Amino acid sequence: MSESESNTSFLGHLEELRWRLVKSAIAVVLVAVSVFVFIEPLTDLVLMSMSRASFPTYKAMCFVSNNLGLGDAMCANNIEVKTIETQMTKQFATSIYFSLVSGIILAFPFLAYQIWAFVKPGLKPKEIKATSGIVAYSTLLFLIGVGFGYFVISPLCIQFFGFYRMSQSIELTPTFTSYYSLIVSSTIACGLFFQLPIVIFILTKLGMMTPEVLKKYRKHALVGILVLAAIITPPDFISQVIVAIPVSLLYELSIGISRRVIKKQKADA
Numbered sequence: 001m002s003e004s005e006s007n008t009s010f011l012g013h014l015e016e017l018r019w020r021l022v023k024s025a026i027a028v029v030l031v032a033v034s035v036f037v038f039i040e041p042l043t044d045l046v047l048m049s050m051s052r053a054s055f056p057t058y059k060a061m062c063f064v065s066n067n068l069g070l071g072d073a074m075c076a077n078n079i080e081v082k083t084i085e086t087q088m089t090k091q092f093a094t095s096i097y098f099s100l101v102s103g104i105i106l107a108f109p110f111l112a113y114q115i116w117a118f119v120k121p122g123l124k125p126k127e128i129k130a131t132s133g134i135v136a137y138s139t140l141l142f143l144i145g146v147g148f149g150y151f152v153i154s155p156l157c158i159q160f161f162g163f164y165r166m167s168q169s170i171e172l173t174p175t176f177t178s179y180y181s182l183i184v185s186s187t188i189a190c191g192l193f194f195q196l197p198i199v200i201f202i203l204t205k206l207g208m209m210t211p212e213v214l215k216k217y218r219k220h221a222l223v224g225i226l227v228l229a230a231i232i233t234p235p236d237f238i239s240q241v242i243v244a245i246p247v248s249l250l251y252e253l254s255i256g257i258s259r260r261v262i263k264k265q266k267a268d269a
Helices: 003-037 039-051 056-067 090-106 108-122 125-130 134-163 176-193 196-205 211-216 218-232 237-268
Strands: none
Touching (some): 003 108, 039 134, 090 176, 134 176
16 A cells, blocks of 8 residues: 555544544434433432432332341431532533533443444454444443442442431531532442453453463452442442342453453364
C-alpha cells in the first residue's frame, strides 16, 4: 500500500469514527432530553424513593427477615432527612447530569453496537464469528451490574450513611448532590465491574491474557476485589461480602472464558 493510500485509509477510519461518535452522542442526547422532560417524577421514583421503607429492596429484606424468624431485624426505616441545595444553579446542573447518565445507561446497547461496528471491519472472518453476540453479552452484563448496584449496593449505602451518627446531637441535612452522587457512583461502578468477562475475553483474543495468569493471580485479584468492595460500599463486612461474591464469581467466569478462547485457538491452529 502506498503512502497516499495509507493516508486515505487512515482518514477514512477517522471519518467513520467521527460518525460513530456523532450517532452515539445523538442517541444519548435524545434519551437524555426525554428523561429531562419528566425529571420531577423520575427524581421521586428513581432517587428519592430509596430513602423510604417502601423501596422494593427494603421490602424484600423485611420479607426475608420475617420468614427467617428474625422479626424486623432486617427491615429498613424511612430516613428522616431532607436533602437541600445551597447553590441556585445546582439543581439544574444535577438535572442535566442525571439526564445524561440515564441517557448513557439506556442507550448502552446502541453505544456498544457502534463500538463493535467500528472494530468489526478490522477483524478476520474467524474472529468475527468467535465474537458474535458480544454486543448482547456486554449489554446484558452491564444492565445486570447496574441493576445490582441500584437495587442492592445503593440502598445499603443510603441506609447505612442515612442512619449513621457520630453523636445524636448532630442533625443530618445532606445536599441533594451528595445523596445523588452516592447512588450514581455505586450503580455505575457495578455496571463497569460486570464488564470484566468481556474485557478478559478481548485480552485473551489479543494474546495479552491467559487462564494460567488469571489463576496465578487469583489471590491478588481477591484482595483487589475486597478493596474495591470497601470503596463502593458502606464500611461494614456484610455489604462488602455482598459485592465481593458476584465480582469473584465473574472473575472465575472470566477464567473459564479465557480457557475456552485458548482451547478454540489451539483447535483452529
